[in-house]
Structures are given as structure tokens and as C-alpha cells.
Amino acid sequence: MKTILGALTGATLLAGPALAQDQELLIGSTSASSSHYGYFVAVGQLINENAEGLSASVVETGATLDNIKRMSRDQVDLGLVTTNTAQHAYAGTDDFEGNQQDLRMLWVYTNAPQNAIVRADAGVEDLEGLEGVRFNPGIRGSSTEATTEAVFDTLGLSADFARGSTTDIVSAIKDNRVSGYVKSGSGQKLDGSTMDIATATDIEVLGLSDEQAETLRDEMPDLSVVDIPEGAAEGVPAYKTWAFGVGVAAPASMDEEAAYKIVSAIMADESAQSNAMASIGDANLAQMTLDYGTIPLHPGAARWFEENGYDIPEKLQPEE
Secondary structure (H helix, E strand, C coil), rough: CHHHHHHHHHHHHHHHHHHHHCEEEEEECCCCCCHHHHHHHHHHHHHHHCCCCCEEEEEEECCCCHHHHHCCCCCCCEEEEEHHHHHHHHHHHHHCCCCCEEEEEEEEEEEEEEEEEEEHHHHCCCHHHCCCEEEECCCCCCCHHHHHHHHHHHCCCEEEEECCCHHHHHHHHHCCCCCCCEECCCCCEECCHHHHCCCCCCCCEECCCHHHHHHHHCCCCEEEEECCCCCCCCCCCCCCEEEEEEEEEEEEECHHHHHHHHHHHHCCCCCCHHHHHHHHHCCCCCHHHHCCCCCCECHHHHHHHHHHHCCCHHCCCCCC
């Protein structure tokens, strides 16, 4: 009997390393009908194929707010966040007043520049010129609308705000019942609805002045100020505007080695993410993370950036 037990024990010990299970991760995404859900399916595959010792599954969720709440309850291990909401969660402000979250950034994969568009014949040359002008701050109930109103309050700007859906506002601008609107861009290009307006009337983009940009950097840490190069649409010169990004965050408690392996797998990928989400294209996700990130990097993510020669800005430096 001892011989049999000894043989079984030895076999079990020898088999131990081979039977070691991967660390299972749940990724909070968004609605399965969203293109972002497809992106996270690709992320899960990249982790499974390239992050040794990790196994990832994607969970359909209610997106940013839901993901942050689930991470705080240990129901998901990482997930989609918008950088503005992530900053509120980290700072314990807005929806997280009195409920600060121990959240860290892994990477940012796409951006949402907020473009202030006006008809060229509106006679508006800058954001201050919108005072008394019929102008849509963003589609009713959207992040764009809320962000525009906060930006205008911070900069002391005003307009005669017109509310409505995308379809309603696009038609109103074409008919010259509304002079313009704020609309999220598609990367560094103007979005489809803006280009639709441009088929009916000439348009202009109202950028931030240097002083306004500095004010937003100082007073609205939940946003990024970005430089959009010439060519957002034909004839549109370079300009500055406010923006937020969409990325992936994790609790500070995530194992550093796991975070490092995940970020390494994402940054090494050359096609899976862009195939899943066309807007990613040939974007430099590392630089986008540094440009749009609003909360400290997870130490594991920071290690990848440092090893690859990136200078991490102060606001993204991992906390001790």
C-alpha cells in the first residue's frame, strides 16, 4: 500500500507544474451591439495567445460606470473606461463623490476629440463669438453635451443652446436654423455627420486659444487638450480642442506581472485590434495613452512604457 501511495504522490508532484492553471481574468466591455465589444473580443484573444499564464474572457456590461463598479466589487479584473470618467472615479468627484476608486490606467485605444463646428457664413470666428448664437452643445444626454457645457462654464463662454438628436441638428444646421454644434471626431478627422453638413454649406472649426487650452489643462484634469493637424477635412487648418479617450483600466490591486504581460501583448499586436475596430488604424496606442491618459498608470503598464523608452508625464506616473 505504501508503495502505491508513494508512487501516486510522486506522480502528483511531478505533474504539478504541468497541471498549473492559468490566472483567469474577466474583462468588462460594453453592449455586444457596440463596435467596442468586438474590440474587447480581440483583446481577449491577444491575452490568451500571447500573455503566458493568463486566460481572459469578455463580459458584456453597461460600459464605463458599470465596469468601474464591477471592478470595485472584484467582479471583473479590467475593463473599458472613458478617460474623463476614470479621472472622476480616481479623484472621487462627480458620480463618485465621496466614493474614490483605486483605479489605474493600462492603455488608451481610441480618442474622441470634441469639435466645435459652425457654418462659415455664421460670422463666428472663435468660441467667444458664439455668445447669443444658436448652437448645439452635443446630442441630448450625451457625454459630448455634458462635457461641452462644463468646458463653456470653465472658460466663461456662452451660446443660445439648441437641443436635439443628431438628425434634427444636422438638418437644422443645413437649413441655417442653428449655426453649429459640437461633435466627437473620428480620430483626427471630422465625423460623418459633419461631412454631411459640409455637402450643403461651407463649415469652419472653432479651436481653443492658447490661453483657453492652458485654463482647461489647469482646471479640468478629466479632459485632454489635443492638437489636431491640418486636414481634419479638406481646407481645415490645424487647431486645438478638448478631448477624452477610451481605454482600459484595472484596479491598483492587479498583479504587476499580469498587467505587464497584458500591456506587452497589446502593444506588440500589429493587426488584431485594427481589424476589430477600423478607427484604430495605424494609431500609436502607446503615444495615445500618454496623450489622453488622465490617471496614473498601473505599475505593470508603466514598466512596459519605461522599457520601451517612453517618458511618462507626471500625471501618469505610477503611485508608490
